[in-house]
Amino acid sequence: MLSYAAKRAAAIVPTLIGVSLVTFALLHIVPGGPVVAILGMAASDPKAVAAVTRELGLDRSLPEQYWIWLRHALGGNFGTSTEFHVPVSTLLFPKLAHTLVLTAGSLVYAVLLGLALGIATALYHRSLFDRLAMLLTLIGASAPVFWIGLLLVYLFAIRLQWLPALGMTSLIGPGGVLEVLKHLILPAFANSIISLAVIARIVRSSMLESLVQPYVLAARARGLPRWRQVIVHSFRNVLPDAITITGLQVGFLFGGALFVEVVFGWPGLGYLIYSSIEARDYVTMQAAVLIVSAVFVVVNLAADLARIALDPREVHA
Amino acid sequence: MPPPLRSRAASQPEAPLLEVVNLTVRFGSPVGEVHAVEGVSISVGAGETVGIIGESGSGKTVACMSMTWLLPSPPARYLSGRITFKGEELRRNDEAQLRKVRGSGVGMIFQNARLSFNPAYRLGRQIEEVLRVQLGRSARAMLPEMVQTLRYCNIAEPEAVLGKFPHEVSGGVAQRVSIALALLSRPDLLIADEPTTALDLLSQIEVLSLLARLRDESGLSLVLVSHDLGVVRRIADRVIIMYAGRVVEEGPASAIFAAPRHPYTQGLLASALQQGDGERLYEVPGTPPDLASLPPGCSFRPRCPFAFDRCVTMPELAPAGATHQARCHLLERATEHA
Numbered sequence: 001m002l003s004y005a006a007k008r009a010a011a012i013v014p015t016l017i018g019v020s021l022v023t024f025a026l027l028h029i030v031p032g033g034p035v036v037a038i039l040g041m042a043a044s045d046p047k048a049v050a051a052v053t054r055e056l057g058l059d060r061s062l063p064e065q066y067w068i069w070l071r072h073a074l075g076g077n078f079g080t081s082t083e084f085h086v087p088v089s090t091l092l093f094p095k096l097a098h099t100l101v102l103t104a105g106s107l108v109y110a111v112l113l114g115l116a117l118g119i120a121t122a123l124y125h126r127s128l129f130d131r132l133a134m135l136l137t138l139i140g141a142s143a144p145v146f147w148i149g150l151l152l153v154y155l156f157a158i159r160l161q162w163l164p165a166l167g168m169t170s171l172i173g174p175g176g177v178l179e180v181l182k183h184l185i186l187p188a189f190a191n192s193i194i195s196l197a198v199i200a201r202i203v204r205s206s207m208l209e210s211l212v213q214p215y216v217l218a219a220r221a222r223g224l225p226r227w228r229q230v231i232v233h234s235f236r237n238v239l240p241d242a243i244t245i246t247g248l249q250v251g252f253l254f255g256g257a258l259f260v261e262v263v264f265g266w267p268g269l270g271y272l273i274y275s276s277i278e279a280r281d282y283v284t285m286q287a288a289v290l291i292v293s294a295v296f297v298v299v300n301l302a303a304d305l306a307r308i309a310l311d312p313r314e315v316h317a
Numbered sequence: 318m319p320p321p322l323r324s325r326a327a328s329q330p331e332a333p334l335l336e337v338v339n340l341t342v343r344f345g346s347p348v349g350e351v352h353a354v355e356g357v358s359i360s361v362g363a364g365e366t367v368g369i370i371g372e373s374g375s376g377k378t379v380a381c382m383s384m385t386w387l388l389p390s391p392p393a394r395y396l397s398g399r400i401t402f403k404g405e406e407l408r409r410n411d412e413a414q415l416r417k418v419r420g421s422g423v424g425m426i427f428q429n430a431r432l433s434f435n436p437a438y439r440l441g442r443q444i445e446e447v448l449r450v451q452l453g454r455s456a457r458a459m460l461p462e463m464v465q466t467l468r469y470c471n472i473a474e475p476e477a478v479l480g481k482f483p484h485e486v487s488g489g490v491a492q493r494v495s496i497a498l499a500l501l502s503r504p505d506l507l508i509a510d511e512p513t514t515a516l517d518l519l520s521q522i523e524v525l526s527l528l529a530r531l532r533d534e535s536g537l538s539l540v541l542v543s544h545d546l547g548v549v550r551r552i553a554d555r556v557i558i559m560y561a562g563r564v565v566e567e568g569p570a571s572a573i574f575a576a577p578r579h580p581y582t583q584g585l586l587a588s589a590l591q592q593g594d595g596e597r598l599y600e601v602p603g604t605p606p607d608l609a610s611l612p613p614g615c616s617f618r619p620r621c622p623f624a625f626d627r628c629v630t631m632p633e634l635a636p637a638g639a640t641h642q643a644r645c646h647l648l649e650r651a652t653e654h655a
Contacts, residue, residue: 213432214427214429214432214433215432215433215434215435215436217382217387217427217433218425218427218433218434218495219435220387220419221382221385221387221419221420221425221427222419222420222425222447222451222498222499222502223416223417223418223419223420223421223447223450223451223502224416224420224446224447224450225412225416225450226412228446228450232446233435236435236437236438237435237436237437
């Protein structure tokens with residue numbers, strides 16, 4: 001198990017190197033380049049262009065540029081934002097925290113509602129409720145998160161005016177935790193829908209299998225109440241499946257959060273990437289993409305290891 | 318073969334402990350409706366041991382499970398039936414009442430005891446759960462009684478077994494643990510559905526003697542379901558033979574085994590008794606019926622060596638002696654000829 005974990009962890013190094021190469025290349029692939037973006041109208045002056053190019057180190061060879069950038073990035077120095085004129089790292093890490101909060105909120109929705117829906121549909125198998133819920137999960141799992149987000153904004157923020165759609169500024173703002181939670185409800189729900197649907201479907205099919213096991217009938221014959229038959233006996237044997245599928249959803253929710261942030265103005269990494277693209281702030285964008293990719297890879301590794309810890313047979317599979 | 322064990326209470330004239338009247342259970346299936354149990358009536362007296370015999374698909378298991386309305390509906394469809402336990406009618410939708418009867422009134426043990434325990438929990442924990450829910454007593458308070466009862470059920474090291482998972486014990490041990498669990502709830506009736514079928518020969522004998530001892534020492538009523546005549550013969554006071562969802566013969570064990578009246582029972586006895594005498598084994602000809610498309614008339618007709626014109630109508634269960642009944646047109650013909 002440990003040696004497998006080490007092997008699996010070592011395997012993410014090439015992935016991360018690949019990610020860094022692609023991210024680095026972004027800067028040189030996009031039309032216009034950073035110099036024009038920084039200088040704007042002044043880009044017609046060749047002297048200014050030469051000065052900025054030297055300042056950014058763009059006059060050196062590509063491998064040299066990559067090496068310098070990577071060394072600094074590993075040390076937490078991602079350069080200075082061309083838009084906000086502050087070190088990118090001071091922008092990045094608070095945003096990362098915001099994105100992780102949104103991811104965690106989405107996970108809570110996906111797990112709680114997914115489990116509840118999966119268990120309930122299994123109990124009322126083939127009923128109207130079951131059919132309707134399965135249809136909705138199919139639609140939910142197929143819909144893009146930003147579209148669902150827009151629908152939610154329209155319904156709950158604009159028509160009903162129950163919840164705010166925008167206005168989340170900082171985790172340590174004046175409203176405190178309650179204010180953050182209020183702002184979290186809609187975006188986290190929008191982001192959770194696909195994972196919620198996936199978890200509900202997996203739990204439902206596992207429950208259907210587990211509910212007809214002899215030990216559940218025996219529990220009934222021994223006079224145990226229905227909820228014990230369902231939760232203590234059936235669901236206990238669905239738990240490994242549920243944990244596995246949930247682990248796989250974490251990375252997915254993190255990625256989805258980036259899109260949802262743009263719709264809800266959630267000040268996280270996704271919104272940062274979006275606004276830095278708009279402002280042609282390549283340095284910030286590059287750093288944000290690198291961090292997002294790294295977190296994604298690490299989260300998936302963690303989910304994978306957790307699943308293996310639960311089922312040692314996976315090691316040899 | 319060990320000598321037959323007979324209960325001290327051979328027949329009880331008073332009101333039965335459990336009475337099933339005209340039970341009909343069907344199941345929907347892709348090939349048509351399966352007629353699992355058709356108009357079955359069974360009564361079990363206090364202290365009585367009733368053996369129910371039939372091949373797979375005869376409805377014996379469904380009939381037994383229905384004694385406490387145990388099978389979930391759907392898929393089971395209960396078309397008719399009235400069940401009384403200790404003089405009180407069991408209402409099918411009254412979960413609160415049924416929960417009290419299940420376990421503490423009517424205990425049940427299953428064919429595969431290991432599968433009747435949850436693979437995720439230790440045996441001790443599963444026993445505690447049942448006792449806590451039923452008797453409201455803590456595990457610590459129950460421990461001496463648990464150990465004592467397991468020992469009574471021939472479990473040599475009760476404490477060790479309580480700490481094991483179901484897959485860590487043999488089928489025979491699991492079955493004896495499940496019997497112990499049923500006993501701890503102090504039921505009036507124990508239903509044993511093929512309790513020895515999944516076991517090796519030694520475990521079979523052990524479990525069977527345990528059941529016989531129980532019946533003799535505790536005054537417990539017992540319903541023993543089996544396809545094995547030898548098992549039923551050893552401990553049953555009264556025997557019910559089922560075929561294709563119906564009771565085809567019923568009577569005192571002595572009468573059934575000495576003078577079976579239904580051709581199916583005769584065939585079963587012939588196939589059981591001839592074993593080991595070197596001659597070709599006798600078996601009931603043909604295959605068990607398809608419960609989704611039963612022939613009209615007597616269900617046994619296609620396999621019956623004595624079938625005649627009258628068998629295209631379903632015979633009624635008719636007296637074949639003082640306490641003996643059979644469902645066969647041959648009975649009428651016998652009285653007509655007499």
